[in-house]
Each structure stands twice: as C-alpha cells, then as structure tokens.
Amino acid sequence: MAVKKEPQKSNVSKEELLGFYREMLLIRRFEEKAGQLYGMGLIGGFCHLYIGQEAVVVGLEACTKEGDKRITSYRDHGHMLACGMDPKGVMAELTGREGGYSKGKGGSMHMFSKEKHFYGGHGIVGAQVPLGAGLALADKYLGNDNVTFTYFGDGAANQGQVYETYNMAELWMLPVIFVIENNQYAMGTSVKRSTKSGTFFGRGAAYGIPGEQVDGMDVLAVKAAGEKAVAHCRAGQGPYILEMMTYRYRGHSMSDPAKYRTREEVEKIRSEKDAIEHVRDLLLNAGLASEEDLKIIDREIKEQVNASAEFAKDSPEPALTELWTDIYA
Numbered sequence: 001m002a003v004k005k006e007p008q009k010s011n012v013s014k015e016e017l018l019g020f021y022r023e024m025l026l027i028r029r030f031e032e033k034a035g036q037l038y039g040m041g042l043i044g045g046f047c048h049l050y051i052g053q054e055a056v057v058v059g060l061e062a063c064t065k066e067g068d069k070r071i072t073s074y075r076d077h078g079h080m081l082a083c084g085m086d087p088k089g090v091m092a093e094l095t096g097r098e099g100g101y102s103k104g105k106g107g108s109m110h111m112f113s114k115e116k117h118f119y120g121g122h123g124i125v126g127a128q129v130p131l132g133a134g135l136a137l138a139d140k141y142l143g144n145d146n147v148t149f150t151y152f153g154d155g156a157a158n159q160g161q162v163y164e165t166y167n168m169a170e171l172w173m174l175p176v177i178f179v180i181e182n183n184q185y186a187m188g189t190s191v192k193r194s195t196k197s198g199t200f201f202g203r204g205a206a207y208g209i210p211g212e213q214v215d216g217m218d219v220l221a222v223k224a225a226g227e228k229a230v231a232h233c234r235a236g237q238g239p240y241i242l243e244m245m246t247y248r249y250r251g252h253s254m255s256d257p258a259k260y261r262t263r264e265e266v267e268k269i270r271s272e273k274d275a276i277e278h279v280r281d282l283l284l285n286a287g288l289a290s291e292e293d294l295k296i297i298d299r300e301i302k303e304q305v306n307a308s309a310e311f312a313k314d315s316p317e318p319a320l321t322e323l324w325t326d327i328y329a
Contacts, residue, residue, distance in 0.1 A: 012220060014288040016062070020219045021279045021289075022297055023061075024054035027078040028276060029305045030087055034077065034094055037309060038254045043094050045107045046123075050078035052249040055275035056181055057082040059222025060149060060242075063230045067144065069117040071132045072151035074109040075181075075248075076121025079151065083116045087308035092315045099315035103322055126152060126159030129178070133165045136176035136239075145234045151179045155186025157200045166207040166239070173238035177229045178204075180243045181216065187252045188260040201243035211241030217273040247273070 031049040038047045050057075053075075061082045064070075072079045080090050085101065093100025093111050101111040109123040119135060122128040132150025139146040156162065157180050169176050180200045184191055197203060201211035210232070214225040222244065229240040247269045251258035283289040 012223075014283075017279060017283055017288060018297070020058055020062070021276065021283060021294070022301065023058045023082060024219065024276045024279065025298065025301050026087070026304065027054045027058070027081050029301050030081060030091070030308070031077060033305045033309055034091070035250070035254065037091075037095060037312075042313070043108070044096060045109075046074065047094070047108050047254045048075040048252065049250045049254070050075055050248070052269070052275075053181060053183060053216065053246045054078060055219040055222055055278075056179070056216045056244045056246055057151075059219040060177075060179065060226040062223045063226035064147075064149075067117065067139075067146040069119060069132075069135045069139075069146065069148040070151070071119040071128045071135060071148065072121050073125070073128060073153060073156065074121045074123050075153070076111065077108070079121070080111060080113070080116075080118060083113075083118050085111075085113050085116050085118060087304060088311040091308040091312040095312040095315075096317060097312055097315035098318045099311060103326070104315075104318040105322060105326070126156040126161050128152060129156070129159075129162050130165045130168075132178075133169045133174055133176050133239075136169070136174040137172065140172070140174055146175065147230055147233045148174075148176045149179055150176055151181060153186065154180065154182040154184070154191050154200060155189070155194070157182075157203075158186075158194060163203070163207075166204055166209055169239040170207045170209050173236065175233040175236070176239045177226075177233060178209075178211075178239060178241045180241065181246055182243055183246050183248045185248070185252070185260070188256070188258075190260070199243060201241040204239075204241040209239050209241055211243065213243045213245060216244030216246035217269075217275045217278065219275060219279060 031051045035049055037043050057079050070083055089101045093102055094108055096104045098104050109121050112120045129150055129152055132148050136148040186194055199213055201213055204211050215221045225242055229242055232240045249266055
C-alpha cells in the first residue's frame with residue numbers, strides 16, 4: 001500500500017495545488033484521448049504519449065515568467081498544454097487538420113507557438129539541446145533575464161551534441177536549464193543497460209555546470225528545484241541541469257508493445273508514485289478540497305478534452321496548395 005506523503009516545506013496555496021491538479025489531469029486525459037484517436041486511425045505517423053510524466057512540466061511551468069522559452073523532444077503534447085497552448089489547436093494538429101498549430105502539416109512532432117514561446121518538439125534525438133542553448137544565447141545577447149527550458153530524455157543524454165552544448169553553454173554563461181526527463185527507458189533500453197554513470201546531471205560537473213536529481217513524480221519537489229535553477233540562471237550564473245526521475249506508463253510510442261518491462265513494474269509505480277494521485281491526496285488530507293470538488297474538476301477536464309477532439313474532427317484537412325507554403329522563413 002502506498003504511503004501517504006505529507007506536504008513538505010511547501011507554502012503552496014490551495015489555489016496553486018488545485019491548479020497543479022487541474023493541469024496534470026488535463027495532460028493525462030488529453031493523452032488518453034489522443035491514444036484513442038490514434039487507435040481509430042485519426043492520427044497518422046508517430047504519437048508519443050506523456051502519461052505518467054505530468055508533474056515535470058507542470059512543476060517547471062510554475063517557475064516561469066512571460067518571455068521564458070521552452071523546447072523539447074517528440075514527447076511534447078504535455079509541454080504544449082502546460083505552457084498554455086489551446087488543446088483544440090494541439091489535437092487538430094495531431095489529426096492533421098487545418099485548425100492545428102502548424103495548419104495540420106506537422107503532426108505530433110512538429111508544433112510551435114510563437115505566442116507561448118514554445119519552440120517545438122523535435123524528432124531527431126538530442127537535436128533540441130543545441131537549439132535550446134541558441135535560444136538562451138539570443139536572450140543573453142538582448143540583455144534580458146529570460147530563461148530557456150531545454151527538455152530531453154535519458155536516451156538523448158548519451159548523444160554527443162548534448163556535451164558540446166554543455167561546454168558552450170557554460171563557456172558563454174547561457175541562461176539555459178537543461179531538463180533531463182529520466183523516465184528509465186530510452187525507447188526500449190533501460191538506463192541500467194545503457195550507461196554506467198550514477199547520474200546524468202552529474203556529467204555536467206566536467207563542464208562546471210551545477211545540477212541536481214529531483215523526484216519528478218512530485219510536482220512540489222519539481223517546483224522547488226525549478227525555482228532554484230531559475231534563480232541561478234536569472235542571476236547570470238550560467239546553465240543548470242535538472243535530472244527529473246520520472247516514469248512513463250505507456251510504450252515509447254503508440255506502436256510500442258513495451259515487452260521490455262513487466263506489467264507489475266508499471267503497476268507498482270502507478271500505485272505508489274502517481275503524480276496526480278499524490279496531489280489528490282494532499283488536497284483531500286489537508287481538507288483543501290472534497291471528493292465532490294475533484295469530481296467537478298474531472299468532469300470539466302473531460303468536457304474540455306472531448307471538445308478538443310470534436311474540434312479536430314470537424315476541422316477540414318489542409319488544402320493541397322498548403323504543400324507550397326511555409327517552406328522558407
């Protein structure tokens with residue numbers, strides 16, 4: 001039986017805790033709906049779901065201000081929703097419709113929002129890391145105190161371009177937070193089989209980059225670590241590395257049967273460490289919300305997600321002439 005966690009070193013308000021619950025639940029329900037639409041043949045290409053990892057992006061977005069940027073890999077729908085992008089536009093893009101963020105031409109891996117400073121999910125493993133440092137270089141050049149959150153996984157953490165970027169980021173003291181979403185598996189290869197390092201954040205020490213390992217299933221722990229990293233960057237002290245220990249409940253993508261791990265392993269994490277259940281327990285145990293309050297939120301989220309799916313289905317496919325637009329910037 002899972003041990004109930006008490007709120008630690010948290011001066012978090014009722015409103016903020018309810019906000020975390022709502023945002024994480026939106027990502028979870030949205031991804032479940034995306035999985036359904038994929039199964040119905042309405043989403044083509046690849047589709048990598050974020051189910052299980054919601055606390056990472058929700059906790060870090062709580063540390064941002066207007067002007068901060070974010071860039072990530074192909075497991076990106078959660079990042080879009082957390083930074084305020086419209087679920088309707090995200091779902092329409094997933095289904096290749098005109099109402100999508102990239103007019104239906106990008107799909108799951110290629111969505112962007114200039115308004116929300118979201119610079120894409122990227123299909124090439126590790127490619128977003130130097131791009132994230134480039135975004136941070138632009139802010140340093142402009143002389144503001146904006147920060148760029150550059151997300152990548154434990155698999156990408158073994159790519160050479162990551163370490164070239166670490167070197168340049170520290171050399172130029174760039175305001176970039178490297179967020180390693182360590183969900184234990186690079187596609188189907190467990191961390192235990194792919195690296196001898198005790199930690200991933202510790203590799204930054206060779207470049208003089210500080211960092212820490214964080215419980216990525218605890219949104220309050222994520223937020224606390226994020227605030228520390230953000231303060232470091234805004235103060236002009238260069239990059240910071242956060243290794244978020246998290247877990248994905250589904251396969252690498254919708255086409256992955258995930259036979260490389262046991263059902264018992266997944267269920268153990270779900271029952272003992274689920275990020276949404278943790279916040280739910282905090283709200284109920286502290287008397288900040290009732291079961292009925294949370295049921296109302298659940299219903300509202302389901303309605304919002306269903307509306308996004310209907311919007312996507314009703315949105316037309318892009319015209320053939322769109323093949324020739326947006327080719328050059």
